[in-house]
Amino acid sequence: MSSEISRSMGYIENRPFDEIAVGDHAELVRTLTAADIDAFAAVSGDVNPAHVDAEFAQEDIFHKVIAHGMWGGALISTVLGTQLPGPGTIYLDQTLKFLKPVGVGDTVTVRATVTEKQADKKRVTLDCLCTNGDGKPVITGQAVVIAPDRKIKRPRVVMPDLVMHKRGAGYDRLLNEARKLPTLPTAIVHPCDAASLEAALQTHELGLIEPLLVGPEARIRGAAEEADLDIGALEIFDAPHSHASAERAVALVREGRARALMKGALHTDEIMSAVVAKSTGLRSERRMSHVYVMDVPTYPKPLLITDAAINIAPDLQTKADIVQNAIDLAHAIGIEAPKVALLSAVETITPRLQSTVEAGALCKMADRGQITGGVLDGPLAFDNAISMRAVASKGITSAVAGQADILVAPDLEAGNMIAKQLVYLAGAEAAGLVLGAQVPIILTSRSDDRRTRIASTAIAALFNAPVAR
Template sequence: MLSESDAALEFIENRPFDEIEVGDFAELVRTLTARDIDAFAVVSGDVNPAHVDTEFAEGDIFHKVIAHGMWGGALISNVLGTQLPGPGTIYLEQSLKFLKPVGIGDTVTVRVTVAEKHVEKKRLTLDCTCTNGNGKPVIAGQAHVIAPDRKIRRPRVTMPDLVLHKHGAVHADLLARAQALEPMPVAIVHPCDKPSLAGAVHAHDLGLLKPLLLGPKDRIEVVAAEHELDISQLTIIDAPHSHASAEMAVSLARDGKAQALMKGALHTDEIMSAVVSKSGGLRTERRMSHVYVMDVPTYPKPLLMTDAAINIAPDLATKADIIQNAIDLALAIGIEAPKVALLSAVETITPRLQSTVDAGALCKMADRGQITGGLLDGPLAFDNAVSMRAVATKNIVSPVAGQADVLVAPDLEAANMIAKQLMYLAGAEAAGIVLGAQVPIILTSRADDDRTRTASAAIAALLSKALRA
């Protein structure tokens, strides 16, 4: 049996004209948040810097970000449409005077009071006021409405969740920090199509890279001319074909003349074959692996995903290197004590499920100092790695569960599917690099846009600085 208060929350009910008397009133109390301002700006399109630009607002007349004036007007509409008179009300006219600004954290009380009844047309005049926490009026005005003539009681509609996310915000922060560094020389391997050459030019213009263009000089110049790309400030190192471009890039990196490699218009196998060559490659004692740095709209911080591109079915030793590479990258981009979730289908070690056995062993390796710099836990199912609600439901006690910075999949297939699902179903943006070589390797795809290429270059710059340090 629902209580009276519970029932009121589940239903919305009006007050018809005949039940309303002069002096009747209804109220709503709301505290302004930054989220309210962002949501109103998105819906209205009003991006006046007084409301959405903190730096501008601090130098403006009120010295702080303030609410849109019509945010208060919308709250008045809320009271009229849901309480007094409520459902069935027809808005005719509204006058408003804006008396004081409303800032983030201010609590506003909205009151509408019946001032006049016009019986012949069932119309009402209502005084409308919004006051702040000090009782001072911030908005005042009058509304004229047609009141409903019959009782209406309807189930309260549950509105969809509103997810506010600035696309590229995570990567933009990394870019800003990378731009503060000295531009690093990067070998751009065979940039013989528009995406790869334009990405190099854009990264140069942003002050991220000093691109060294390795490939057939004539072809590079033709691509630049066809797409009006200014490469006059860039160095071109002539190479007859893509294989030669990859070998020359590796040689430059080995000699310290390039601090990173960036893939151009050639197959990944070509560049990686040169990198892993036993005679003259860029191998280290660490196994190479790929890490995505993902900007996921529904997750409150950067999310690293590994390994979705290099190691198909890693064994225990390879997984240890994959984890250490990811931790090193997390530290390089500013994540302190990265929380690493070792993914599987369940949370308990099950001998028939090898990924759970590996997860237990990897956690013990971290306990013994064989993996350093991060907090490891596993096995964890995906939901328990990223959702505190799921963690609470299953009563999991862990410093990692529900708040992971790094997700380590049991194999390439799982990692690739998780990453692609986040991109295509959750709107995530992903930038990634290969670690474990002597220099970072930026493996771009033809499908990557300029923002993704730029973010990958920024990540490589931050990692390169950390490796040199």
């Protein structure tokens, strides 16, 4: 390792036995965060609800989430291993007495004081004291260590970033809000496999939808029996095959029986063909588009991405509808004035790159009220749409850059790649809807897990609520 890199990282240095005197001490100060508790639980496997379940903890003896006791013990170990004696220390014994709980936001001071030395075995005894912000003891104890017999000075190792992310947590708020609404009558189109039926039953049990199963009744019942699923309470609308299932489901919407569609075991083209049929479909004045609502572990809020599934090479007017659909969905999930980033490869408008020209035109359309409800900016490259660090490095001044709520891709290929890269490289989850028809359409996939299916349905319920339209 070069000396320049070492200097940039700093050093960690010990105090050998001969340099230690009775009365010497070292300390550190740490404020407990919720992320500290989650990280300790994840590493240790200790998911005692007193530490990780706020609802349970509120009814427990301390009426709040508290730190694991050994979190404080680990801080004592930090002082011994990094300061006094420091690198080369061998832990032999540790006693601990826990006097008071430590809660989120409490600042703990950890102090280790040398009380005894044994020269023959290089042993050092230290009193250990952890106090809270009021100076009151929360942990006391005694440690016995073997101190190093030589000086050690090493470059301080830079640890990897720790990203704490609870899968599905980003969708919990949406689910809780959707469950407050009346159940949404939803036509499940051709649910002839276990995955489709499970999605219908799961969302029904959560009080999100009233499933209307549309398809060949014998096949639906056979799939349910094979998967050991009880669909006895669900209404079935018989249709001979997948095309007929799509047409019957659309008819249920036109009749006012259903207020949403959910894709079952048929191709997307089949359901969308029935939706866009001129005389019998569900067209509206606006062009249909798909919007992902993504929960990205490294992004601090929901991220909407559009269009990654419907419009292959949208023209300017289609893009205007794509943007408006996404803004309307953002409103439905509680984003009052969504920041819309119109993506391209660069930030300057150049005629040789059509996406930059269209981004500029969309911004002007928003200025003149042709697109409403959001704040638009573009063209913006992906990094400058979602990273304040990238924005600062390029000196961009923008109300959207670095903090976008909605990413509008220049075409389907780009949108699809962005969404799938976030899923498979960044661990994101991707719920989504097709909007622009008379009702929202939930395009579930065989690869979607339970959380994604439920989240997509919750989003459909929120979008369909009167306040969202």
